[in-house]
Amino acid sequence: MVSKFPAKATAAFCLITAGCFSSQANFHPFSDSSVCEGILRSSRAICTVAITVADYKYSLYGLPNDCDEYRRLLSEVHLRSAKRLLKLCEINKGFYVKAGQFVSSLRQIPKEYSLTLSSLQDQVVPYDFKVIKEVLVSNLGQDPSELFTWFNEQPIAAASIAQVHHAMLKDHQEVAIKVQYPGIEKKMKLDTRIMYSLAEFVAWFFPEFRFLWLVSEFTEAISLELDFVQEARNFETMSNNFRNNKFVRIPRIFWDLTTNQVLTMQFCHGQKVDDVVCLKGMKINPEKVAKKLLEVFAEMIFIHGFLHGDPHPGNILVSIEGQGGFSLVLLDHGICKKLDEEFRLDYCQLWKALILLDSRKIQHLAERFGVGKYYRYLPIIFSGRTIDSKSGIGKGMLVEEQKKMKQHLKALEMEDISSFMESLPSNFLIILRTDELLRSTVSKLGASKWVRLLTYGKYASLGLSLKSNPCSD
Numbered sequence: 001m002v003s004k005f006p007a008k009a010t011a012a013f014c015l016i017t018a019g020c021f022s023s024q025a026n027f028h029p030f031s032d033s034s035v036c037e038g039i040l041r042s043s044r045a046i047c048t049v050a051i052t053v054a055d056y057k058y059s060l061y062g063l064p065n066d067c068d069e070y071r072r073l074l075s076e077v078h079l080r081s082a083k084r085l086l087k088l089c090e091i092n093k094g095f096y097v098k099a100g101q102f103v104s105s106l107r108q109i110p111k112e113y114s115l116t117l118s119s120l121q122d123q124v125v126p127y128d129f130k131v132i133k134e135v136l137v138s139n140l141g142q143d144p145s146e147l148f149t150w151f152n153e154q155p156i157a158a159a160s161i162a163q164v165h166h167a168m169l170k171d172h173q174e175v176a177i178k179v180q181y182p183g184i185e186k187k188m189k190l191d192t193r194i195m196y197s198l199a200e201f202v203a204w205f206f207p208e209f210r211f212l213w214l215v216s217e218f219t220e221a222i223s224l225e226l227d228f229v230q231e232a233r234n235f236e237t238m239s240n241n242f243r244n245n246k247f248v249r250i251p252r253i254f255w256d257l258t259t260n261q262v263l264t265m266q267f268c269h270g271q272k273v274d275d276v277v278c279l280k281g282m283k284i285n286p287e288k289v290a291k292k293l294l295e296v297f298a299e300m301i302f303i304h305g306f307l308h309g310d311p312h313p314g315n316i317l318v319s320i321e322g323q324g325g326f327s328l329v330l331l332d333h334g335i336c337k338k339l340d341e342e343f344r345l346d347y348c349q350l351w352k353a354l355i356l357l358d359s360r361k362i363q364h365l366a367e368r369f370g371v372g373k374y375y376r377y378l379p380i381i382f383s384g385r386t387i388d389s390k391s392g393i394g395k396g397m398l399v400e401e402q403k404k405m406k407q408h409l410k411a412l413e414m415e416d417i418s419s420f421m422e423s424l425p426s427n428f429l430i431i432l433r434t435d436e437l438l439r440s441t442v443s444k445l446g447a448s449k450w451v452r453l454l455t456y457g458k459y460a461s462l463g464l465s466l467k468s469n470p471c472s473d
Helices: 007-025 032-059 068-092 095-104 111-117 129-140 184-205 212-225 228-241 276-281 286-304 341-356 359-369 372-383 399-411 414-423 426-444 449-468
Strands: 148-151 162-169 174-180 262-266 306-308 316-319 327-330 336-338
Touching (some): 032 068, 095 111, 129 262, 212 426, 228 306, 286 306, 286 327, 286 426, 306 426, 341 359, 359 372, 372 399, 426 449
Antiparallel strands (some): 162 174
């Protein structure tokens, strides 16, 4: 394939490959075996990205970026590249799968990537229990048989960084025990180091394609997930925030059996929040679940300013216990974000302006968020309306509005998207990702779009009222 590329594209391939291998050669903080494994995984990543860069250079060579042919070919290259990345993530597994899932949850990247990578599942072969037992003994100081009446050696869930086991304490309390895989932090450091290098080289050849912000966000998120003590604190913060909400259940933490690598919590029964068949079988209305789910996360963002940043369906269960016939069980609090008060109030103001379509206020707030140049796109991103829309909340856009929106989006180039995403504060990025995951779940549950808009508008107003009455419940 490479032999068919022009000299410039071939040079790109060779330079990226050589540069990234050089980066690996200078990075040996681990044992020889882990370095060899890391280099094998990284080599696949380097070759995949090098071929992709050369593909972009070769396929789009000499074409002006404002012509239809360029846009058609660009979409084809996006799709080919996305399929390469999908294959890479499936082969390398681990953090690459998590990185692919992280990317697929962002609407701000080309749709060919988000749609292709959305098929990734966190299918991980569980570790042998002998390895897990060693982690348990080294962290808890005793054999599991001395601490538990029974301990299921087969995990009930396995993901990229840990697996979860079901057990019963000596006092007959059911618990879920999350055990971190040994050496996972070392793998994370090597994998993310290579991801940074690849992003830098892509930006070197394509200055408009800047993804360091994405690697940085992913690295921060995965680092948070590795600290189980902090996750336990997040459980308790969330539990305290929702202490008066009978629709929300947060598992209780067992601190005497919790360390940086082992997290022991109350075992909660329930079904995945997007399992519509099971919900109907439990006589629970999926649309009511969708509405309550939106209210819970709106309360986190607009009222508490403390957000669960990974609300994919596996982290939210629906239990038959609770008022109204059900309750939401929130699991996996590894990625939680404390929003500063100034940002919380500005974000409340933004949603008030979006509902009222106050273009001046939207522009003012966009400038405060650092994206004043792109203020016209905020209503499209969040509410699906143009900034000068005449349609009502939750209703479809008029034909003229659709034409105008297509013109605006057509005028956008990758440089604009890169600049927009780089300029956004970190708080904004985690909200964008959380909102996209919620939209997907709410859509599966069959709720209409206007439910989300009205819920966010309502809680934004409540959030602003806290400024004048901070003691309000």
